[in-house]
Amino acid sequence: MKEPKQLSVSAIESGTVIDHIPAKSLFKVIQILGLESMGDKQITIGSNFESKKLGRKAIIKIEGVFFEDDDINRIALVAPQAKLNIIRDYDVVEKSIVEVPDEIVGITKCVNPKCITNFESVKTKFKVISKENVSLKCHYCEKITDQEHLEII
Amino acid sequence: MKNRSLVSIDDLTTGEILDILDMATGFEKDPTRQLLDNKVIATLFFEPSTRTRLSFESAISRLGGKIIGFTDASSSSVSKGESLNDTIKTVNNYSDLIVMRHPVEGSARYASEIADIPVVNAGDGANQHPTQTLLDLYSIRKTQGTLDNLNIFIVGDLKYGRTVHSLIMAMSRWNTTFNFISPDELMIPKEYKIYLDNLGLKYYEHTDFTDIISRADIIYMTRVQKERFSDPIEYEKVKNVYVLRNTMLKNTKDNLRILHPLPRVNEIHTDVDVNKKAYYFEQALNGVYTRQAILCTLLGLK
Ligand SMILES: [Zn+2]
Numbered sequence: 249m250k251e252p253k254q255l256s257v258s259a260i261e262s263g264t265v266i267d268h269i270p271a272k273s274l275f276k277v278i279q280i281l282g283l284e285s286m287g288d289k290q291i292t293i294g295s296n297f298e299s300k301k302l303g304r305k306a307i308i309k310i311e312g313v314f315f316e317d318d319d320i321n322r323i324a325l326v327a328p329q330a331k332l333n334i335i336r337d338y339d340v341v342e343k344s345i346v347e348v349p350d351e352i353v354g355i356t357k358c359v360n361p362k363c364i365t366n367f368e369s370v371k372t373k374f375k376v377i378s379k380e381n382v383s384l385k386c387h388y389c390e391k392i393t394d395q396e397h398l399e400i401i
Numbered sequence: 402m403k404n405r406s407l408v409s410i411d412d413l414t415t416g417e418i419l420d421i422l423d424m425a426t427g428f429e430k431d432p433t434r435q436l437l438d439n440k441v442i443a444t445l446f447f448e449p450s451t452r453t454r455l456s457f458e459s460a461i462s463r464l465g466g467k468i469i470g471f472t473d474a475s476s477s478s479v480s481k482g483e484s485l486n487d488t489i490k491t492v493n494n495y496s497d498l499i500v501m502r503h504p505v506e507g508s509a510r511y512a513s514e515i516a517d518i519p520v521v522n523a524g525d526g527a528n529q530h531p532t533q534t535l536l537d538l539y540s541i542r543k544t545q546g547t548l549d550n551l552n553i554f555i556v557g558d559l560k561y562g563r564t565v566h567s568l569i570m571a572m573s574r575w576n577t578t579f580n581f582i583s584p585d586e587l588m589i590p591k592e593y594k595i596y597l598d599n600l601g602l603k604y605y606e607h608t609d610f611t612d613i614i615s616r617a618d619i620i621y622m623t624r625v626q627k628e629r630f631s632d633p634i635e636y637e638k639v640k641n642v643y644v645l646r647n648t649m650l651k652n653t654k655d656n657l658r659i660l661h662p663l664p665r666v667n668e669i670h671t672d673v674d675v676n677k678k679a680y681y682f683e684q685a686l687n688g689v690y691t692r693q694a695i696l697c698t699l700l701g702l703k
Contacts, residue, residue: 362526364507368484388507389528390409 260292263311265333265340266323271295271304273326276400278308280322280355281315289313301329317347322355324348325382325398348379356384359397363389372401403701406513406520410531410567415574417698422539424694425687432690436702437466443496444470445488446523447479447503452663453523453532456685457500460692469496489515498700519699527563532695533662534567536688541572541619543687544658544680548572552616554580557623557643557668559589564662565623569593579604580613584639586630610643615652620645622661622668622681647672660684 269277274295290311299305324346334342352374358365365372374384382395442461493516502523509522524530542548559581581589597604625643630636658680673679
């Protein structure tokens with residue numbers, strides 16, 4: 249039991265490791281990345297690890313999957329500090345951090361109860377007007393949805 | 402601009418705005434031209450708005466166009482639960498352009514994405530009403546001879562007023578000085594002040610409605626509605642404060658004109674109506690010329 253962290257989540261041969269996910273956002277990240285529909289992939293999920301920065305964090309390891317930037321950046325809404333490790337042959341070949349994209353399609357609801365997206369089956373669409381404290385302007389009703397009102401669809 | 406929709410005033414460049422105003426000037430000189438001959442215009446009013454509808458229908462009729470549509474949702478298939486998507490797809494096949502008013506915010510943008518033909522937003526809830534803004538700009542330019550370097554006083558409900566917000570955004574394209582006069586509860590939202598700050602435009606906020614208006618080129622009056630106040634006592638305190646009376650106009654500038662989106666309740670006393678500075682009824686008429694110009698522009702007709 250020399251390296252308990254290594255034991256909790258096994259290493260992968262090649263694929264993507266997403267670290268520093270706030271534990272409370274884990275299931276939202278799973279949903280945003282559509283991991284449910286990756287039935288044939290080996291996915292290792294660990295949660296409630298201690299983290300100085302996040303309190304409790306989660307880690308996801310996905311064997312054999314490499315995400316496009318646009319796809320992975322969608323999780324920045326719920327896991328802004330997430331770190332990515334791209335693994336090949338058990339080695340980390342690339343590290344990166346997620347970045348909130350300029351436009352968000354789907355993922356989150358518009359906060360305005362009078363918005364068309366809350367009446368008809370319209371896919372939500374937002375322009376990101378602030379990335380630090382996430383602030384989204386609805387393409388339809390033009391109202392602002394901020395970080396504390398984010399509601400993942 | 403041909404075959405584009407008009408959903409928000411921000412959809413237009415300053416050049417496009419000026420082109421529409423120039424075209425409207427032409428319609429004021431010669432309002433009856435058969436440019437919409439053989440065209441069918443759908444006017445879909447999912448909520449009633451008699452003034453806006455009549456203005457559009459007058460504009461369409463003077464251009465020789467045919468009108469189909471409904472005047473409120475209860476008389477249409479919408480009352481049977483039809484989705485906006487289905488209504489727009491259907492009407493899209495029957496007409497050359499859709500004018501729509503709808504209580505749901507963002508509905509016009511959505512409709513413009515469904516339809517192959519141009520959609521003109523005639524008001525989507527508290528969001529946008531760009532044809533009102535264009536007729537306001539037309540009225541300001543016509544009475545002042547310019548849109549530049551004007552001092553505009555906006556009075557009343559500056560917090561919720563859709564018309565006011567669009568007017569501020571539109572006039573901030575020129576070197577405008579704004580004076581905002583409102584009760585504390587209905588002051589202009591911070592986001593608009595930040596916007597003006599970033600543009601380096603001057604604005605002043607007042608709670609008193611007094612002789613500061615002597616500097617105004619335009620006074621834009623709006624209704625102060627009771628239901629906007631959380632405390633009814635606050636409303637009682639202010640309801641007679643933001644009322645324009647003829648005596649208040651004594652020391653105002655000759656070129657001053659008073660605008661109001663109508664309908665008014667009591668915020669402009671009827672004794673102002675005879676003053677030559679009262680312009681709100683002409684402003685409403687300008688709406689017809691402006692809408693004629695908008696329809697022709699979006700259909701690519703000259
Ligand atoms: Zn919205």
